[in-house]
Amino acid sequence: MSRLRIGIDVGGTNTDAVVVDQDGNVLASTKAATTLDPSDGIAAALKAVIEGIDKSHIKQAMLGTTHPANAIIQRKDLQQVGVLRLAAPSSLAIRPGAAWPKDLHATVIGPSAIIKGGYEYDGSEISPLDEQAVRDFAQKCKGVVNAIAVSCAFAPANYEQELRAAAIIAEELGEDFAVSLSHQVGAIGLLERENATILNASLFGVAKRVVDGFQSALLSHGLKVDSYLTQNDGTLMTAEEAIRLPILTVGSGPTNSMRGACALAKLSDALVIDVGGTSADVGILIDGFPRESSAAVEVGGVRTNFRMPDLISIGLGGGTLVREEDGGVRVGPDSVGYRVVTEALITGGSTLTLSDISTKGGRLDGFGDASKVSGVKDATVTAALAWVDEQVQILCDRMKASRTSLPLIAVGGGSHLVPDSIPGVAGVIRPAHHSVANAFGAAIAEASGAVDRVYRYEAEGRDACLDDAKRLATEAAIRAGADVDHVRITSVVEVPMSYLPGQGCRVQVKAAGPLAIH
């Protein structure tokens, strides 16, 4: 019996859904408009995609969604949060919420305190946890906020104190009081991790509504399946986990798109370009996962330390404006965006766009009326396409991880603009179903686990330290649902600690594997 999965992706414009079999074949796909309440779009896409599918074969459903990201960007439906930091006397020079945008600070940050606690880099205590201070803080939050974010110095290395603080808060405010713990949310970098933990707690309400909406949509079609949400790194967490860790889903859209594109092309190492109406994003997949950005990622103007895909975006899309001036051509950066369907020359409009250029240049056909661009000068077409080709080449060049030449997978509504041959690129691939790459990426996602901590190589040796980190990451992946027999290490990053002897090294390891079948 074939086991089927549903993948749904809620994007800014469209909500896509696919049904995929266990070999990765797309059995059905659909595109619906994203709705004001995204749950309506999810329900509509789900209804359409399972039409004619034997529901008894559907075992799992995966959702990738922009709800939490939009809630933060629009400052909508966010809860106010109590902020407790376990680190004193360290860290007192920078209070929680420093450098947050004023409006978001006012919306989200409630009572805050820095109390005694926290760990040193080697896992020993800065101070024992001040339990009375945790109780006092919990009482201060009672009736004022509905969630508390707890962040402890070096929690990635030791999170005993965070667990103890959570237990005390539960004693004071009840088991159901929502608590967000930093070691579950982010990696090394206390202030960034604390920011992410606060945002996470502020999203609890949004997350609950999303997951409830998703699960009730599934149930209304009689689908009693395991449900998951996709994370920033392209792996899964259970819907129940997602209610507690919604912040980990805010960057999942581009990741799903890239992983989906790669899997549709049946590749694990490739460049991916997603060309829409307004912009093109280029990323790179190594061993099936997007390379992550080393720069700090801002979410809604707040600095965090998430694992986010390293993407470069430029204003190059199907709706990008082309202007003839002074004997030359100027392309973009402005665009008619999704209105390309009415405003481009080929669609009966009066604006010269890259879609018109692509039609006249022979890259796009079957869209609009090609006779409408007969008046466009050949020199204009040549110049505009030369600009496109140069930009695509520069993007690929900047993204490549080494001199090795990789194939480029082109997806998205504007991907016709991508030329068939690019210097330094080993061929351009345009996979079938590329318009639903996001939903496909969600459907094929795996379970994962990660470790980020500081080791001292001189004490136990580099190999023993790396082995320990790999074991912890593997165990975490298995706890997250990965198949014991197929879990594998997907990335190992060592960052030596500068300025001090002792071979201290920050080690980040990730493991992932397909979901275990129960």
Place this chain on the structure above:
Amino acid sequence: MRELTLEDLDDMVLGATLLGAGGGGDPYIARLMVRQAMEDFGSVMIASPDELDPDGLVLTTAVIGAPTVISEKVPAGPEFVGCVNSLAAYLGKKPVAIMPIEVGGMNTLIPIAVAAEMGLPVIDADSMRRAFPQIEMTVFTLAGIPASPMSVADEKGNVVVFQTTTNQVAEKLARASVMQLGMANGISCYPMTVKQVREFGIQGSMSYCVDLGRKLSAVQRGEAGAYDAFLEFSGGQKYFSGKVIDIDRRTTEGFAKGTLVVEHLTDPTRTMRIEIQNELLMAFEDGKPVVTTPDLICILDHENAQPITTETLAFGQRVDVIGLPCAPEWHQEGMLELVGPKAFGYDVPYTPMEGARK
């Protein structure tokens, strides 16, 4: 004296990142610290040595430790104020001003937060005007001024005060203490009088840092002629625009060492190799040294002119390699032995930037 404004602070952060020459720690945390200190204790004055009592005591402060640890064990305040006060108590004298040791990276800003809390001015001078990895790598060592007595403190109230025979021993004892005190500590060293600062220090470092940041900020905003103005102000030169094609990192004896290779943007036969030891120390084109320590090598993003630190260098980045001449105070007897290429183990002659200038 001039008041340091919040606008100055933004420019100073940018200037400090540039003067970090790829290292020196991310000034982001230090900047948040300064903002809070100014909120809590009021603004800070930058004073020229000529405006202070020549016999008054000047004490330095800086953070010493590993940047990764500092990002997790965020500064508290008492580790800096504590080491300054302990050294003052040891000397039996109160300071009239605080001085940065290192105008470059996060240590440019820490003294400002400390000065705000202690209600003292920051003296407009330092001992490096760039980042260097070791305490003895200062113009004060060249002048024969001892780094000790010096103090190292943690946020809990533990303090050690050292008296050492050489600045090299001072460096060793400080590192050993830091290992035991949590790897994120305050240090105060090179106690001296205002007169000595006037005579032996690098003059105007803080103002230079702010002005340099302001010039670079104009470049980032794309103002016409800003790049030339920036290079003219600093005496700097753009040596290379290229793409990172190799970055090799390794750690030995507490140094994050590495080698960076950049291929020219338009002429792939030209490559530049840059040697890293926490900071960017040596730049070679086709095997020939073009910028060498103590002159500064700075890497800017080719697109937006943002300085890139060694930790965030990555394959494929398009970068400009800029050389900035070191502070003129460095050019004296003993410089090459202390901070020249040989001091870092490179068997290459120092190639002064002046010689390379057009």
